[in-house]
Amino acid sequence: AQSVTQPDIHITVSEGASLELRCNYSYGATPYLFWYVQSPGQGLQLLLKYFSGDTLVQGIKGFEAEFKRSQSSFNLRKPSVHWSDAAEYFCAVAGGGGSYIPTFGRGTSLIVHP
Amino acid sequence: DVKVTQSSRYLVKRTGEKVFLECVQDMDHENMFWYRQDPGLGLRLIYFSYDVKMKEKGDIPEGYSVSREKKERFSLILESASTNQTSMYLCASSFPSGPGEYEQYFGPGTRLTVT
Numbered sequence: 502a503q504s505v506t507q508p509d510i511h512i513t514v515s516e517g518a519s520l521e522l523r524c525n526y527s528y529g530a531t532p533y534l535f536w537y538v539q540s541p542g543q544g545l546q547l548l549l550k551y552f553s554g555d556t557l558v559q560g561i562k563g564f565e566a567e568f569k570r571s572q573s574s575f576n577l578r579k580p581s582v583h584w585s586d587a588a589e590y591f592c593a594v595a596g597g598g599g600s601y602i603p604t605f606g607r608g609t610s611l612i613v614h615p
Numbered sequence: 616d617v618k619v620t621q622s623s624r625y626l627v628k629r630t631g632e633k634v635f636l637e638c639v640q641d642m643d644h645e646n647m648f649w650y651r652q653d654p655g656l657g658l659r660l661i662y663f664s665y666d667v668k669m670k671e672k673g674d675i676p677e678g679y680s681v682s683r684e685k686k687e688r689f690s691l692i693l694e695s696a697s698t699n700q701t702s703m704y705l706c707a708s709s710f711p712s713g714p715g716e717y718e719q720y721f722g723p724g725t726r727l728t729v730t
């Protein structure tokens with residue numbers, strides 16, 4: 502069965518600092534991987550996705566993520582965080598056992614200090 | 616752009632009431648989903664539907680039912696609301712086939728409080 506682990510419940514960074522949010526997945530073959538962002542009181546918005554090809558994926562709002570098969574990881578990065586990036590971030594994996602239903606991690610809450 | 620709308624952003628109901636949460640998508644998606652979101656637990660799948668009048672149980676279906684009479688509309692029903700159903704409810708939809716079917720589009724959520 503597919504699963505996702507986001508090891509960090511909360512991450513605090515200063516505005517302008519770099520960011521890396523961790524995501525580890527468990528899946529037998531090449532997975533479909535996603536990062537979503539949820540601003541306070543809102544639904545989830547897709548930041549980026551990986552299906553195949555280039556392992557470094559660019560997304561919206563200046564985010565990128567790198568797929569590393571050897572480490573079963575899909576970490577999200579941003580070189581310089583803005584106060585508006587404060588939100589909940591969810592990693593998700595799909596495709597396991599032929600299921601199109603994603604499995605979500607428990608989320609990482611990003612706090613940005615001025 | 617795909618748009619998924621939910622009938623209410625905030626809802627307050629009393630214990631024992633029957634509650635309807637409505638979700639509508641405008642992109643002709645076959646797949647629709649209902650999740651509940653609780654702090655520290657992430658998103659948990661309640662029910663999903665891959666076609667009109669079709670439904671499948673997710674991970675936590677107890678206490679809920681669903682209805683899909685039209686392709687664009689997926690309703691979540693709490694037959695007799697209880698305080699432990701106080702939560703954020705998120706609706707999502709996705710394409711039916713190909714890699715794109717794994718990518719979900721979410722509504723803004725309904726914050727339900729049962730008192």
